[in-house]
Amino acid sequence: MTSSILKVENLQKRFGGLTATDDVSLTVEPGEIHALIGPNGAGKTTLISQLFGELAHDAGHISLNGQKIDSLPTPDRVARGLARTFQITCLLPDYTALQNVSIACQVQKGHSFHFLASARRDTDLQEEAAVLLRRVGLEERAGELVANLAHGERKQLELAVALATRPRLLLLDEPMAGLGHVESQQMVDLLLSLKGQFSMLLVEHDMDAVFALADRISVLVYGRIIATGSADEIRSNADVKTAYLGEGDELC
Amino acid sequence: MTQSSSKTLLGIGLLAVFLALPVIADMLGQPALTSLATRVLIYGIAAASLNFILGFGGMVSFGHAAFFGVGGYVVGILYQHYASGEPLFGFLPGTNQLLITLPLAILVSGAVAAIIGALSLRTSGIQFIMITLAFAQMLFFFFVSLKAYGGDDGLIIRRANEVPGLNMRDKQTVYYVCLAIAVLFFALLTRLVNSRFGYVLAGLRQSEQRMAAIGLHAYRYKLVAFVISGMGAGLAGALMANFMRFASPDMLHWTKSGELMVMVILGGVGTVFGPLIGAGTFIVLETLLASWTENWQLGLGFILLFVVLYTQGGVQALLQRVFGSRS
Numbered sequence: 001m002t003s004s005i006l007k008v009e010n011l012q013k014r015f016g017g018l019t020a021t022d023d024v025s026l027t028v029e030p031g032e033i034h035a036l037i038g039p040n041g042a043g044k045t046t047l048i049s050q051l052f053g054e055l056a057h058d059a060g061h062i063s064l065n066g067q068k069i070d071s072l073p074t075p076d077r078v079a080r081g082l083a084r085t086f087q088i089t090c091l092l093p094d095y096t097a098l099q100n101v102s103i104a105c106q107v108q109k110g111h112s113f114h115f116l117a118s119a120r121r122d123t124d125l126q127e128e129a130a131v132l133l134r135r136v137g138l139e140e141r142a143g144e145l146v147a148n149l150a151h152g153e154r155k156q157l158e159l160a161v162a163l164a165t166r167p168r169l170l171l172l173d174e175p176m177a178g179l180g181h182v183e184s185q186q187m188v189d190l191l192l193s194l195k196g197q198f199s200m201l202l203v204e205h206d207m208d209a210v211f212a213l214a215d216r217i218s219v220l221v222y223g224r225i226i227a228t229g230s231a232d233e234i235r236s237n238a239d240v241k242t243a244y245l246g247e248g249d250e251l252c
Numbered sequence: 253m254t255q256s257s258s259k260t261l262l263g264i265g266l267l268a269v270f271l272a273l274p275v276i277a278d279m280l281g282q283p284a285l286t287s288l289a290t291r292v293l294i295y296g297i298a299a300a301s302l303n304f305i306l307g308f309g310g311m312v313s314f315g316h317a318a319f320f321g322v323g324g325y326v327v328g329i330l331y332q333h334y335a336s337g338e339p340l341f342g343f344l345p346g347t348n349q350l351l352i353t354l355p356l357a358i359l360v361s362g363a364v365a366a367i368i369g370a371l372s373l374r375t376s377g378i379q380f381i382m383i384t385l386a387f388a389q390m391l392f393f394f395f396v397s398l399k400a401y402g403g404d405d406g407l408i409i410r411r412a413n414e415v416p417g418l419n420m421r422d423k424q425t426v427y428y429v430c431l432a433i434a435v436l437f438f439a440l441l442t443r444l445v446n447s448r449f450g451y452v453l454a455g456l457r458q459s460e461q462r463m464a465a466i467g468l469h470a471y472r473y474k475l476v477a478f479v480i481s482g483m484g485a486g487l488a489g490a491l492m493a494n495f496m497r498f499a500s501p502d503m504l505h506w507t508k509s510g511e512l513m514v515m516v517i518l519g520g521v522g523t524v525f526g527p528l529i530g531a532g533t534f535i536v537l538e539t540l541l542a543s544w545t546e547n548w549q550l551g552l553g554f555i556l557l558f559v560v561l562y563t564q565g566g567v568q569a570l571l572q573r574v575f576g577s578r579s
Binding site: 115 | 440443444447450451452454455458459461462463464465466467468469473476
């Protein structure tokens with residue numbers, strides 16, 4: 001058996017009396033897309049933030065490639081191959097799309113204590129960034145300031161920036177949120193094109209997208225994972241139906 | 253006109269004005285103008301240093317006068333030991349050589365900035381503003397109580413530091429020395445903000461969370477920027493001590509930090525030359541308004557209000573809109 005790229009064991013997070021993450025254990029295997037679904041407020045983003053080191057967990061362990069990363073700050077986790085996208089896009093608004101990606105390429109290359117040489121002449125970085133923009137379908141918007149990008153384009157850019165850090169595991173926090181039907185389908189196609197090259201933990205509400213993409217699905221309700229399995233297993237799971245999908249519509 | 257060529261033009265225009273100024277001042281029979289311009293250059297360096305972390309890096313330091321004052325005191329203390337012949341700490345001889353005092357002032361203020369920055373940068377936002385202010389006030393009272401070096405009254409420097417081959421007793425020579433240093437400073441600053449480091453620093457202003465998410469250790473970069481900024485302010489302080497032939501706790505007073513901030517805002521936050529223009533505007537206004545009324549700050553306050561509310565980026569942005577639209 002190959003070792004998991006991400007292994008979460010008995011993770012716990014409490015905010016006062018609220019248990020946001022309740023004894024969560026899950027794994028992401030190499031090349032796998034593992035989807036995490038659950039109703040609003042289930043603690044999906046909180047979980048992602050803990051995996052990425054933006055929030056400290058209270059108990060349990062997180063391992064990346066077999067190494068414990070519990071106490072590592074976010075930048076060190078990025079250096080070990082973790083990348084995330086944000087549900088509420090978090091980009092550099094005064095920079096162009098290209099600059100947002102090239103600065104990530106720059107940081108990935110090592111330290112930035114270069115004080116005198118002009119960064120505008122870093123054509124290597126810009127070419128690398130341009131390739132990534134093409135990959136997410138934003139090449140025509142490269143020179144546009146992020147402040148002028150549409151919501152869907154920002155979602156694509158988030159992904160390009162994450163890829164620029166050369167990750168092994170992508171933590172995708174609702175990449176389809178707020179996208180129209182066509183844009184959503186484009187994002188699914190994009191993620192499908194990346195499948196196999198990167199492992200992904202995908203948090204998503206769009207069930208069509210989840211069933212199209214995921215190898216395995218875990219259902220998170222009130223901070224607790226109530227089921228993990230293939231799409232069919234999740235569809236037929238009674239607990240899931242009552243807790244989550246049952247309140248929904250004919251999707252499943 | 254592209255943005256970078258208009259900036260180059262602005263730099264060249266400013267340089268031409270500063271180069272010709274002493275000649276024009278003499279022709280007009282107003283030699284005091286040269287002194288005014290010297291102060292503009294020196295405060296311009298200090299304000300641009302503050303702007304490096306405030307405008308580019310998004311760190312609002314309210315204690316930058318501390319580094320300005322430390323730079324001034326390095327010149328003053330070294331001069332006092334030079335004059336008395338007693339070595340500093342028992343082994344360091346004093347000196348009156350500008351080529352030694354300036355680098356030392358830069359180093360010492362950089363070291364002070366490293367200590368203050370290392371502690372302050374663990375906070376951000378309002379806490380950062382308050383803690384930098386608190387450190388500056390601590391240093392202010394330290395120098396007030398430093399009786400060996402004049403305490404409250406400050407230190408008189410009988411003669412400006414010497415530079416081999418130059419007559420530093422001549423105000424015009426001092427002016428041109430300051431101008432040469434300012435040109436060097438602004439050339440370096442331009443390189444700095446366009447470097448990889450400057451690129452990262454501006455990224456940190458926009459979103460620290462994003463910069464962490466692409467793998468950047470924010471603290472290290474902010475600390476280095478803070479130290480560079482403190483060094484620039486220390487350089488300005490050392491020049492000011494030479495120009496005024498005086499170093500006093502007033503240089504470290506919190507109102508001085510406020511003045512530097514006003515200059516940055518007047519001129520244009522987050523621009524290279526904005527703070528220099530801001531320093532010029534501030535000092536000219538101060539001189540003009542003070543000749544009319546004792547309460548000149550009131551007038552300055554109204555002008556600052558106007559600039560903040562209506563120019564969208566200070567005097568520099570105003571100039572660019574007025575002149576930029578025609579070209």
